[in-house]
Amino acid sequence: MSRSKNCLPRFLDFFVCVLLAASCQSAWAQAAIASGAVRGIVADNSGAVIAGASVVLTSRDRGGSQTSTSNSAGIFVFPSQPVGLYTIEVTAPGFRKEIVEPVLVQVGQTTSVNTRLQPGSGSESVTVTGESPLSAD
Secondary structure (H helix, E strand, O other): OHHHHHHHHHHHHHHHHHHHHHHHHHHHHHHHHOEEEEEEEEEEOOOOEOOOOEEEEEEOOOOOEEEEEOOOOOEEEEEEEEOEEEEEEEEOOOEOEEEEEEEEEOOOOEEEOOEEEOEOOOOOEEEEEEEEEEOOO
16 A cells, blocks of 8 residues: 555656746747847858957847857858847948848748948947838748
8 A cells, every 4th residue: 555655746746847937938939930040141242251350239128238250252141039129230341331121030030131341340230121011931
C-alpha cells in the first residue's frame, strides 16, 4: 500500500512538468507567428551597392530601435521583428541620410526596403514618406 502512495506524488510532478512544457511551447509558437522581417539593399543613385551603411529600424508603436550594417552586397536584414509600423534611417559617409516611413511589418512576411542614397553631407537628409505603409512584396 505504501508503494501506491509514493507513485501518486511522482505522477503529479510528472503531469505538472508536461503541462509546463506544453505551455512554453505554445508561447514560443505564438511569438514566432506574430513577427515578420525587414530586408533591403543600400545603393547609390547609380545603382552601385554601398557596403558598411548604417541602417536603424525604429518601431513607431514601441519606440525601440535596432541597428544593422549593410554587407558587401549592400544587404541589410532585421529578422523576427514584432508586427507593426517602423521607420528606417540609412546613413553612409559621403551621402545624405535617407529616412523611409512608414514601413509595415506583417505576420510571416518579409518587407523589402531598397534605398538609393544621394551624394551629400550627413547633415542633409531625404525623407521618403508613403501614402500607405510599405509592406511585403
